[in-house]
Amino acid sequence: MSLEITLSQALQSSLKELYNIDIEANAAQVQPTRKEFEGDLTIVVFPYVKMARKSPDMVANEIGAKLCEKLDFLTGYNVVKGYLNLSIADSYWNGYLQENHANEQYGIFPTKDEAPVLIEYSSPNTNKPLHLGHVRNNLLGHSVSQIIAACGHPVVQVNLVNDRGIHICKSMVAWLRYGNGETPESANIKGDHLVGNYYVEFDKHYKEEQKALIEKGLSEDDAAQQAPIMLEAREMLRKWEAGDETVRNLWQQMNQWVYAGFDATYERLGIHFNKTYYESNTYLLGKALVQEGLDKGVFYKHEDGSVRVSLTDEGLDEKVLLRKDGTSVYMTQDLGTAQLRYEEFKPQTMIYVVGNEQNYHFDVLKLVLGKKLEKPFGNSIHHLSYGMVELPSGKMKSREGTVVDADDLMDQMFNEAKEGTESLGKFNFDADEAAALYEMVGLGALKYFILKVDPTKNMLFNPAESIDFNGNTAPFIQYTHARIKSLLRKAADQGIDVNASLPTDLALEGEEKQVIKVLYKYPQTVLSAGDSFSPALIANYIYDLAKQFNHFYQETPIMKESDEQKRLLRLQISQFVALTIKNGMKLLGINVPERM
């Protein structure tokens, strides 16, 4: 049982005995003692002073005495301005270290036998390659999946690919017109980039044709509607929906190119899905649910023939669910896919990793499913919303060509890692090893830089700063890990068995205890990150740990330490830190090198 829980319970009974105060079992406020005070854990007694009818300091002293009586791992207490600081016996921390320093599963909870958590992320369009915005989405989705799994929940990761619609047709039209049969093989580029190029090509010609029409005297709107290339795209979409074989074949082929490209990008990012849905299969879903709503009387038929739902009671507007021609809209489809997934996986929670520009959409989705249709899974939907990624130069705009391509970005990070390492002149790896290292460092830097920021906030991505190998960055953490590994190799060379057991009654120095206390917090951090879907919590924790270790390393000798037990203790702490860094970084999808 954790210290906090034991303490909480002891506090509960102490309050009862001392003042006849009843508190909830988990209501006790137990927190780590601030560094500048003596003690390990602190209880805030202010909440009880009123009921105890005594001064804060008196209450704190009485509780402190009582707790020390009850719990033998407490060695003493002191009171500062109503804060009760409790000291934990060194043997407790020592025992904790002994128990866990070689535990590869540290902070990984066994998977429970329960309904899975379903998480949808990535959800790309197939008309262009992934860009920086998708990168944030993918990293968040993947990391949150890892974290939730580490908390012991089964996880199902799904992707919903938007593979149909006018945007795909634009690429197809442009390819037919200007492609000359070009393929990814013949052009030697990734399929998603090739298709993306034709999407850009479409836009270019579309603009030219519009301009020509405007010069002929058409209004801007008319020109936009009547440009021949746009008419072609519309016609193609119509044919696609009618199942025209030629169009469908071309569509299949171009999508396959894109998927091959996406697969390579996903692979490089280290992510995979348990299931991929395609909108071409799901876009007609949801009509039955709309009918159900009509039957229940919670939706209504508007006079123009469309089906709508009114959410004015909830402070939102009315929303169209079925067009007047009876076809479905985005919302209809999402209603349908939610039900489909619910039936397929019976998840306890459905998480959607989608940008915050769709907050409104998900508010509506949850209300319609949960409140209007009264589906149980409506209330299990959680929109994991994240902010935009901005660049130092401003916002990314595809029309202005300021979009950062995901593949280019990864290449750039790799090269930065390579140049950074080579310029230090410590190059002693063979080519394969070096490439693996640059990939680890470069991509680690990218992932960490993005994940350390609270998802809800817009963030600024500074390419130069992200690959800085100092400060709150992945390379700093990776380097700390590599240095510990180096230390452990050296110890092994000297015939030291780090896993030998130590007596738990060794006295601990401040720096040693400090590190163990940070390590102690790790499993709890994983659990709260799982509850709040927050990789940032893990990222900032690991950085803190790495920094704490560097400080510890600076202040206390390890291999130079003459006392054998002391040296062993410090090596064990080091090993424990390396292991925790490795496990924690894994939750962020980042690998750590053995040496660098």
Next chain:
RNA sequence: GGUUCUGUAGUUCAAUGGAUAGAACGAAGGUUUCCUAAACCUUAAAUCUGGGUUCGAUUCCCAGCGGGACUACCA
């Protein structure tokens, strides 16, 4: 206009309602023959404004000011 997210050192980010608001980069200065100087230490520097709730507010509530997003029979 309405809905919603957001506002913390020069900059980029932290802080379950708790003690003197933490880091990093940048600036100034310093240390270091246990790991590979990608390390460590010191200094200067911040809660948008005004109310409220509370023993205690960066955190919760209200108002204002600033920024973003949404407010499509597109997805």
